[in-house]
Amino acid sequence: MQHSPWHRWITLAIISFSGGVSFDLAYLRYIYQIPMAKFMGFSNTEIGLIMSTFGITAIILYAPSGVIADKFSHRKMITSAMIITGLLGLVMATYPPLWVMLLIQVAFAMTTILMLWSVSIKAASMLGDSSEQGKIMGWMEGLRGVGVMSLAVFTMWAFSRFDPEDPNSLKTVILIYSVVYILLGILCWFFVADGVNPSDASKPSEKKAFQFSDILSVLRISTTWYCSLIIFGVYTIYAILSYSTNYLTEMYGMSLVAASYMGIVINKIFRAFCGPLGGIITTYSRVKSPTRVIQILSVVSALTLMALLATNNHPQSVAVGIGLILLLAFTCYASRGLYFACPGEARTPTFIMGTTVGICSVIGFLPDVFVYPIVGHWQDTLPAEEAYRNMWLMGLGAVCMVIVFTFLLFRKIRAVSRETENVASMATESLGQ
Structure with a gap:
């Protein structure tokens, strides 16, 4: 209808x-x-x-x-x-x-x-x-x-x-x-x-989408793992950013209400505006590759986390603390708006795209399982300075992982592109003869 x-x-x-x-x-x-x-x-x-x-x-x-x-x-x-x-x-x-x-x-x-x-x-x-x-x-x-x-x-x-x-x-x-x-x-x-549509169930392509052999074939593709681990790293930062309210309250002495409003800005407002910005960057800048944009954003994230580590032991200016967290939030949410574009950029075949996205979700969202109990344990058992230092170090490790796997994925994408171009060139030459 x-x-x-x-x-x-x-x-x-x-x-x-x-x-x-x-x-x-x-x-x-x-x-x-x-x-x-x-x-x-x-x-x-x-x-x-x-x-x-x-x-x-x-x-x-x-x-x-x-x-x-x-x-x-x-x-x-x-x-x-x-x-x-x-x-x-x-x-x-x-x-x-x-x-x-x-x-x-x-x-x-x-x-x-x-x-x-x-x-x-x-x-x-x-x-x-x-x-x-x-x-x-x-x-x-x-x-x-x-x-x-x-x-x-x-x-x-x-x-x-x-x-x-x-x-x-x-x-x-x-x-x-x-x-x-x-x-x-x-x-x-x-x-x-x-x-x-009941008729869809009879289509061979629909049946193929749920075969166990397709899952195994997806797991054998290197780009599946590269994309999954890129999501894993970005999502770790996403989980860590949820502690912004606690960090500003305990380390900078902000009131609970003021820190909670900052939490809304960081975790909600930035999500609304920064996600689409990633797509705008790939559309209108010279860097057309979503993978390359995520890599650049991850380098900025790494530098931001180093600054947070440097100011962690002696927090003085709350404006600096808020500014660094907002910058980290921007890089994270812009990357989140792009990371499911990576499988498509890697030329994942259409008939296994759904399976690929499902597997990437399972692996990529694993930080939901371990980040919160680990950081919560640090908050309960360690001084605030040490707990948040460990948290930022966890984030730095995750960002470094994103940088490594975006490099590997982009190298693979270029190799596939060159191979495709060579095949097309050879086909053109054979037709010319």
Whole structure:
């Protein structure tokens, strides 16, 4: 059924907002770690365990989420995912014990990853033809960021209305997210199409996409590992940046509310604007290669992390600290907007592209599993200076890994390009004879 352009763009906005904000309760500690420890009674190590529980479950569910996207109604999956996530938030607002929080995180992973991750991407892609995919995916990333940013600013405003010692402050934030999730789920029911064509199941190409032999063939391709480890390194920085609020509070003495607003700027606003900037750089600068742009951004990240390490022991100017973290956030989010372009630049065959992206997601997002418990343990057991020094060193190691693997990937891309050009040249010469 054909819809008017306005209906299509409203649908894209609803899908994007849903896909973006659905993770915010699972990642609540990105902005509210200190209130979580104060009002919910968890240690930093326990909060890290809560985060890693979500991460481990998510890693397991990324691959089957693609099967869900191909086999089930998009409307039913997205609607039910958002409403169930909202209901789980209502349970979370009761400040449950640790074991219940761990179960909630497992359930969050099932709703946001298994039921929503691939479904939302495919549902958005089906809103346009092949010539519009770049535009649609670019707008989707931007709209996700706008949704996350808007809701984060509103909840932070609501949080700041309460007395700093009032436990209802964090509860109100959780309730707002829960209600918004349920409302978005209802909107998805009226705007999102089913997106499943029964005749597709009979196509050989669809059957081929789920053969185990394809997974093995993807794992044998070197560029799969290069792309995966590039994502791994960038995502490690993404996870580390979530500790910006704690860093500014503990090392520079910023108030919790002021540091939380900075956390929103770093983790939400920059996500909305810096992601699309990566694409603009590749489009309008001389550096057309996404891989090369990520490499350049990683060099800037390395220099920024060295500066953070240099100022870590003697923090003096909060403006300098904020400036360095904002620069690191820019390089990270611009890279995040580009790293899934690497498999395409490496000329990954179309019939295994979905499998490649799934494997890259599994390997690349592994920092979700280990970064939070490790940094949380450092926060609980080490002086603040030493804990954050270790954190920045972890980030520096990750960035160096990105520099190495972008170099290897770009070298491979050039080799493939030269080989293609030689084959084309030989074909032309043979035709001329």
